[in-house]
Amino acid sequence: xxxxxxxxxxxxxxRNVGQLDKSSQDVGTGLVGxxxxxxxxxxxxxxxxxxxxxxxxxxxxxxxxxxxxxSSLATEWVKGKTVSEALEIKNTDIVKELALPPVKIHCSVxxxxxxxAAIGDWKKKNGVTETEKSAQTVA
Amino acid sequence: MSSAVExxxxxxxxxxxxxxxxxxxxxxxxPRVLDAMMPYFTSKFGNAASRNHSFGWEAEAAVEEARAQIxxxxxxxxxxxxxxSGATESNNLAIKGIGEMYRERGNxxxxxxxxxxxxxxxxxxxxxxxxxxxxxxVKADGLIDLEDLKRAIDDKTILVSIMFANNEIGVIQPxxxxxxxxxxxxxxxxxxxxxxxxxxxxxxxxMNIDVLSLSGHKIYGPKGVGALYxxxxxxxxxxxxxxxxxxxxxxxxxxxxxxxxIVGLGKACEIALAEMDSEAKRLSALRDKLKAKLxxxxxxxxxxxxxxxxxxxxxxxxxxxxxxxxxxxxINDIAVSSGSACTSATLxxxxxxxxxxxxxxxxxxxxxxxxxRFNTEAEVDYVADxxxxxxxxxxxxSPLYEMVKEGIDLTKxxxxxx
Numbered sequence: 001x002x003x004x005x006x007x008x009x010x011x012x013x014x015r016n017v018g019q020l021d022k023s024s025q026d027v028g029t030g031l032v033g034x035x036x037x038x039x040x041x042x043x044x045x046x047x048x049x050x051x052x053x054x055x056x057x058x059x060x061x062x063x064x065x066x067x068x069x070x071s072s073l074a075t076e077w078v079k080g081k082t083v084s085e086a087l088e089i090k091n092t093d094i095v096k097e098l099a100l101p102p103v104k105i106h107c108s109v110x111x112x113x114x115x116x117a118a119i120g121d122w123k124k125k126n127g128v129t130e131t132e133k134s135a136q137t138v139a
Numbered sequence: 140m141s142s143a144v145e146x147x148x149x150x151x152x153x154x155x156x157x158x159x160x161x162x163x164x165x166x167x168x169x170p171r172v173l174d175a176m177m178p179y180f181t182s183k184f185g186n187a188a189s190r191n192h193s194f195g196w197e198a199e200a201a202v203e204e205a206r207a208q209i210x211x212x213x214x215x216x217x218x219x220x221x222x223x224s225g226a227t228e229s230n231n232l233a234i235k236g237i238g239e240m241y242r243e244r245g246n247x248x249x250x251x252x253x254x255x256x257x258x259x260x261x262x263x264x265x266x267x268x269x270x271x272x273x274x275x276x277v278k279a280d281g282l283i284d285l286e287d288l289k290r291a292i293d294d295k296t297i298l299v300s301i302m303f304a305n306n307e308i309g310v311i312q313p314x315x316x317x318x319x320x321x322x323x324x325x326x327x328x329x330x331x332x333x334x335x336x337x338x339x340x341x342x343x344x345x346m347n348i349d350v351l352s353l354s355g356h357k358i359y360g361p362k363g364v365g366a367l368y369x370x371x372x373x374x375x376x377x378x379x380x381x382x383x384x385x386x387x388x389x390x391x392x393x394x395x396x397x398x399x400x401i402v403g404l405g406k407a408c409e410i411a412l413a414e415m416d417s418e419a420k421r422l423s424a425l426r427d428k429l430k431a432k433l434x435x436x437x438x439x440x441x442x443x444x445x446x447x448x449x450x451x452x453x454x455x456x457x458x459x460x461x462x463x464x465x466x467x468x469x470i471n472d473i474a475v476s477s478g479s480a481c482t483s484a485t486l487x488x489x490x491x492x493x494x495x496x497x498x499x500x501x502x503x504x505x506x507x508x509x510x511x512r513f514n515t516e517a518e519v520d521y522v523a524d525x526x527x528x529x530x531x532x533x534x535x536x537s538p539l540y541e542m543v544k545e546g547i548d549l550t551k552x553x554x555x556x557x
Contacts, residue, residue: 003468011468017536034554035500035539038462038479038488042538060538064464064479068536 003065004099010069015076018058020044028122032113039063039107041071043114045078045086047122052083059114066104070094070111083119083128148524151517156472158518162357162452162511163306163334164476168403169359169512175406176361179399187396188387198398205405212408213332213351214342215368221388222401225365226333227257229352230300232367232392233329234261236378237298237350238270241327245295249326251275251283252494254302258331262300271295279496280445281310288320298327303335303351307478307491307507308444309453311339318347327376333357333365337411338450339419343368349376355400359512360407364400367392414512422451422510425519429508430454432523437530439543443478443492443505452510455492457501458526460540461533466506469529473522478505 003011019042022029026047033040039062046056057075061068073094078086094100094108122128150156159167179201187202189195206217223229238248250262252274262272273291275283283301292299299321304311314330321328329350335341336351337358343351351368355361369391370376384393411418433440439459455478458466463479478489479502488502497505506526510519534540539549 011465014536019541031538032555035549036498038503040538060536060541062460062537062539063462065468068465
């Protein structure tokens with residue numbers, strides 16, 4: 001499998017590896033994938049309750065080089081974004097950035113799922129509903 | 140916390156990167172084999188079937204010498220060796236040729252689930268042609284259960300095709316026992332011995348093997364040449380030809396002989412036989428050292444298939460909680476294979492490992508190390524250090540490893556399969 005330089009860079013120097021305290025109120029955790037499918041991603045975000053800006057993101061991934069790169073890139077991209085901005089990230093953006101071949105598109109889908117799962121977890125913890133999201137600046 | 144996977148291990152003196160450790164896929168040509176072949180590409184170019192001049196006689200003599208060299212490594216006679224283009228053709232010729240020849244006697248073929256695709260796909264084709272095929276399971280150690288075999292043989296069984304040694308996990312089937320059972324029941328026994336010939340003792344008479352496939356490029360010989368051993372007496376096995384033409388190879392395989400390739404295959408067999416004992420000892424010592432080094436530094440690793448009946452140069456290990464392809468990426472100066480789905484065209488993990496009862500997650504984490512004639516101890520030391528380093532780094536990245544270390548039972552988690 002020939003990887004792009006960006007995949008190799010993320011694989012060799014993964015960004016934001018680690019974990020956040022998942023019991024903390026301002027942390028959302030997304031765990032997606034399955035060991036038998038060959039990839040599991042855990043993506044965590046720490047959200048500023050005032051601004052809803054994602055101040056920290058951490059990941060750990062079991063998977064191929066593309067899966068590691070996709071999740072590493074996802075943590076880079078969500079950092080500094082508001083929760084609603086982060087939800088705009090699409091798997092196709094990841095495919096483009098990392099130049100993933102067709103057989104590796106599922107890795108980008110999984111990364112998008114991980115972002116959504118982490119945000120979903122944070123929302124659940126903080127009682128944020130969809131309507132509140134649109135009025136988030138009031139919060 | 141940054142955990143760069145990139146390693147800066149120093150390369151020991153005398154080790155040249157990349158290191159080739161995939162000798163079950165193919166082997167480099169031994170220079171001695173090349174030397175033997177060279178004249179048959181240039182001055183000695185005759186057609187072995189030309190009966191009227193010295194060019195033909197010279198080529199024929201070389202072919203007959205090779206036939207004898209090949210026969211010797213499996214305990215056969217020269218007349219029982221049929222040349223082919225490789226083991227895939229040999230397996231096709233054996234199964235289709237026997238099926239066709241003995242169709243009136245019966246239509247049942249027995250094989251097993253961890254065979255090479257050259258056997259499995261041929262058997263699928265036979266099913267379409269009206270044959271009944273039994274695919275025996277293997278036990279967790281990779282070996283078939285002889286009782287299963289005995290039970291599977293019925294009065295319509297004409298052929299048993301069980302490989303000698305497996306190409307992924309290196310386990311050696313109880314070939315002599317299988318041969319004995321087949322002989323007692325009057326069933327032809329074919330074995331795909333591609334991985335075994337020249338590596339471990341093979342004796343077609345002592346083991347009651349009737350038909351045997353072998354290949355040049357697995358034993359430091361050239362690609363594109365192989366052979367099929369077909370027993371001529373006690374019992375005489377007949378094979379219906381699959382390629383029609385000039386009636387070469389006792390009518391079983393037409394086509395002008397690949398003289399340089401055949402000379403190379405003969406020489407490769409001669410060298411393999413002469414060096415078999417010492418080389419088997421050397422390779423198993425290197426393999427055991429690799430295994431011991433990995434086991435001394437890494438937890439949650441295990442060998443796939445039995446260690447008790449195994450090719451000397453084979454080690455197939457799962458590094459649990461690390462995905463195989465990402466491991467290969469980290470050790471990209473070492474050529475090995477993985478059972479991971481991500482390394483296959485089908486996105487399915489290895490069917491051989493799954494047949495052992497391994498979960499997909501463990502199959503995804505497997506690496507096949509295939510040591511060969513040109514590997515050195517210094518290379519094995521480097522490989523062990525490198526694998527340890529990369530596995531440790533990838534485990535720092537692995538949520539599964541972290542969860543297991545925290546005492547979480549991964550089987551209790553509801554994973555979303557995708």
